[in-house]
Amino acid sequence: MTIFSDLLENETITSVRGRMTGYAQAAGLAITSWIVGDPAEQMLATFGTALYTARQTISQATRGFASLDTSTDPGDEDPYDADNVDLPAEAGFLSEHGKNVHDTERREATFATGFVTFDNSASALARTFSAESLTFTWTGGTPPSPAPTYRNSYDASIYTDAGRNVTVAARASLVIPIEAEEVGTRSNAGTGEITLTTSIVNATATNASPVLGTDRESATDYRERCRTASARLSLGGPDAAYEYLAKTNVDGTPLLNASEVAVNITRVQVSQESATGIVDAYFASPSGAAIAADVTAANANIEEQAFAVPDAITYTGAAATEVPITVSGTASLKSLPGVSSELARQAIVDALTAEFSAYDIGGKDQVAGAGVVYTEDIQAVAACSYAGLYNLQITAPSAATTALAKGEVATLTTATGNWTVTLVP
């Protein structure tokens, strides 16, 4: 172990106390055992705790600036600190490292926003209410528990008087904006799933379109954006410049689409046909092709920057073409307490979903942008998804590879019903 690698690792409190005891003994103090709670033992415990706390801070700071991979924000998975993932998500070492070293900001979670139609058509009385005075709840479909709630957010064009009030006439309705009270995607609700909770006689409300927010950008995606940030310095339009600008503004802030939502582009493929002066870029999200609004935003951002699209270059950016791959299979599992076929099947689906979200557009082993997805790789991921699974066999796809042309992205079609996991006594 080097001094540097020692600094990366957290030292345990037991190790700190052991060292302190060793120093005391080296100083000639006759201490070999302790009575718990004894004044002398408590003094050692006090100094040991103080040293331990300082030591953790040093390790965390070292990891925070040593590299992007060792740096984390509170709420991220941290291989050196199992408790970090349970902390409330907020900016920390990783966000500071990314901003100060790579001039790239991490995309924070947003509150789900949308619109509801406040329906007063069944009432003979006008209704007056102020901004943020009404409560709505996700009641339709299958909301999480506890069900997310929302407030009617302020809009100067609607709440026009000095008291931020609005009056909905009798027998009338009004579309008003709402915002979730909890940040993140947990409050994302589908059409018609939100209703008015505040009791107003003969008045109802529901949403005619989804209400959507975003979670904080994953640490993995953020580190990737940081790594491509240097492409902004390029004057020759390399691939990395297109990848960076597809999801990040030149100033390092996340790129937003026309709906003011951060683009959900996580994969970019850029063609290599430099001899013809044509550059084609394809965009994908974690689940498949990028949506049109994101493609538009990415193209506009890329085309603005001369270093990405120099003169005499013909640039075209489009959503990747989805190539669905249906995956199914069988496996065996030793029947033990706590082991469940249902959990195993769900674990397989979750693992494959994560795997497919990271597949490059065009697949692996590309030639001129066209590659493959190996069925063996899919099998390997599924086989490791649940402890104790064995003899996992893929029944679909039947071929050893699935070909992807340039601009094509593999999308996963599978569900727990596609898998048979046999519990073996």
Place this chain on the structure above:
Amino acid sequence: MAENTASDYGRTFRCVADMDEQFSAIAGLAGAQQSAIHRLTADDVLGDDGTGSLVTPFGYDCRRLLGMREDELATMPPVLSEVLQRDPRIETADVALTPISRSGQLVDVAMSVQCTTALGPFSFVKAVSELTASDLVGQS
């Protein structure tokens, strides 16, 4: 770190309410008696028992006896006896609690403690107000 054996109670700082300027030491049976008082004035201590296991709960803050109803106070001697015997040096512990009232109001509790150890017995009789300094930080 190993526990002291009964035949080797070692040395420690003299410290009930506070240490003196010379950080005077005590040893043997006097140390066990001092530790017994600590068990009755602190719920928890810092750190672990030397094996990595947290020591919780450590003792019983006797200030919680103040204000107890008499019937509830009458149930506490066995509780305090068990607390004292958590110290491996103490073999038996007999505890008697006597409420002290003035003008019909419960103002204090007198604790009579008699313990036996491998080095011999010790005992003390103290009121809660004598054991605990008024400016001690409250236990959680």
